[in-house]
Structure formats: C-alpha cells, structure tokens
Amino acid sequence: AISNHSDNTYFVFDYDNKQIKRFVPELTTDVFVAGSGKNEIKDGVGLTASFGAVLKIISFNNVLYVIDNLYESGIGTFKSSTIRKLEYVNNDWKVTTLISTTSENSYNDIALDSNNGLYVLVKGKGIYKLNLQDNTLSLFRGGEIKVGSGNRHALVDLGYAELFKIKDNDLYIRSYSDLIKISDFQTKFATAAAGK
Numbered sequence: 397a398i399s400n401h402s403d404n405t406y407f408v409f410d411y412d413n414k415q416i417k418r419f420v421p422e423l424t425t426d427v428f429v430a431g432s433g434k435n436e437i438k439d440g441v442g443l444t445a446s447f448g449a450v451l452k453i454i455s456f457n458n459v460l461y462v463i464d465n466l467y468e469s470g471i472g473t474f475k476s477s478t479i480r481k482l483e484y485v486n487n488d489w490k491v492t493t494l495i496s497t498t499s500e501n502s503y504n505d506i507a508l509d510s511n512n513g514l515y516v517l518v519k520g521k522g523i524y525k526l527n528l529q530d531n532t533l534s535l536f537r538g539g540e541i542k543v544g545s546g547n548r549h550a551l552v553d554l555g556y557a558e559l560f561k562i563k564d565n566d567l568y569i570r571s572y573s574d575l576i577k578i579s580d581f582q583t584k585f586a587t588a589a590a591g592k
Contacts, residue, residue, distance in 0.1 A: 399453035399460070407460055409450035416450065416460075416482065416489075430482060430489045435469050437478055437493065445491035448476075456508055459483050461494075463503045477502035479516065479526065494531045507562045509582070515562065522554035537585050543576050552576060 397409040406419040407429065415431030430445045432438070438446035448466030460482040466475040478496040482489050497503070505517040506526075514526040515536060522538025540551045552571055559570040567581035578584060 397450045397453045397462070399455045401455045407453050407455060409447070409453065409462075411449065414447050416447065416453070416462075430491050435466070437464060437466050437476060437480075437496070439480075439491050439493055441485075441488045441490050445489075448478075452506055454506055454508060456512065461506055461508075461514060463506055465502060474500070474502070479503055479506065494528070495526065495533060504557070505559050507560055509562045510564055515560075517557055517560050520555045522557070523560070541588075543578065550574075 399407045401407060401418075404421065406421070407416060408419055408426070409416055410431075413431065414433050414435060416429040417426040418429050419426045428442075430442050430447075432443050432446045434446045435448055436446040437448055438444070440446075448464050450462050450464050452463040454461050462480050462482065464478045464480050466478070467473060468475055476496055476498045479494045481492050481494055483492070484490075501518050501520045503516055504519050507515050507517075509515065514528060516524045516526050516533060518524050518533070521535075523536045524533040525536045526533055538554055540553050542549050543552055544550055552569070552574065554569070554571075557569050557571045561568045562581075565580045565582065567578045569576045569578070
C-alpha cells in the first residue's frame with residue numbers, strides 16, 4: 397500500500413517488516429512511522445503499535461487512514477479487517493483502531509469526498525459512510541444500481557465492487573473488469589433514494 401502526502405512524500409507499508417514508513421524522494425530514503433514488526437492488530441505509538449497487512453493508505457490533513465487486515469501467520473486464514481487512523485501527536489505517530497470486523501464482509505477500499513467524509517467499500521455489501529465522531533458505519537448505497545447513458549444501461553451490484561475513488565463530486569468504481577464513473581454521485585444517489 398502506498399499514498400502520496402501533501403508535502404511530496406509518500407507513506408508505504410513494508411509488508412516484510414510489518415511497518416509503515418515515509419519515503420522522502422529528495423533524500424532517497426525512508427523514515428520509520430510505526431510498527432513493531434509483529435503480525436497483530438495493536439494500537440499504540442510508534443514501535444508499540446502493530447499491523448497485519450495494510451491494504452490501503454489514504455492521507456488527509458496529516459492524518460492517515462488505513463485498511464489493515466489480519467491473517468493467521470503461516471496458514472493465511474482471515475481473522476479480521478480494521479480501519480485505523482494514524483495521527484502525528486507529540487513527535488510520534490499514534491495508531492488507533494476506528495472500526496473492526498471479523499466476518500467475511502471485510503473492508504475492500506476507503507476514500508474521502510470533497511467534504512472530508514470517509515467512505516468504506518464493504519465486501520459483499522456496498523458503500524458505507526464512516527462517522528468519525530462515533531466510529532459507526534451507515535449504509536450509503538448498496539445493492540444494484542443502474543448505470544449507463546442513452547439507450548445503453550447495465551446493472552452493477554455494489555456488493556461485488558472491488559475498488560473505488562472519489563474525485564471532486566465524481567465516484568469511480570471498479571467491479572470485475574468494468575470501470576464506472578458516476579458524476580455528481582451524491583445528488584444522483586439521493587435522487588434515486590427519494591424515488592425521483
């Protein structure tokens with residue numbers, strides 16, 4: 397997993413060492429951020445925090461949001477999927493778990509909209525919004541949606557979406573081999589929900 401940061405540095409997950417590092421291109425080096433090297437989900441600061449397998453990192457206002465999945469060492473059995481936050485506090489990176497699941501409905505992807513709303517793509521379910529005040533998920537849009545233009549339309553089941561990205565007011569979704577763009581997605585989903 398890798399994410400660019402506003403200061404032209406990059407945050408990366410080092411899978412072998414189970415650590416998040418910050419890469420500084422001008423210095424051609426990386427800087428340790430957090431991770432004990434143990435395969436576990438454990439909150440803490442710097443070396444006291446632990447990661448499983450970070451699949452996604454997004455950066456916003458000096459805060460990192462990550463999807464961190466835990467698999468049992470050796471046999472690779474899925475144990476949990478978590479969304480975690482990394483904040484730079486008192487010259488150290490503090491790692492906090494926001495929400496976690498042990499079901500097969502793991503978190504596939506995360507994205508921020510233009511209003512700093514955090515959206516979560518939940519495997520087998522659809523798109524949820526994460527309330528950062530109380531760390532609860534609420535369904536934003538699930539099930540099938542009809543996409544297309546003119547006379548060409550298709551049904552897409554959001555439960556099978558694998559990746560998504562929000563840019564400005566547009567939502568991009570990858571489902572199987574399809575790439576779908578929904579312009580002004582919040583308005584269109586609100587109109588559809590109201591039955592208009």
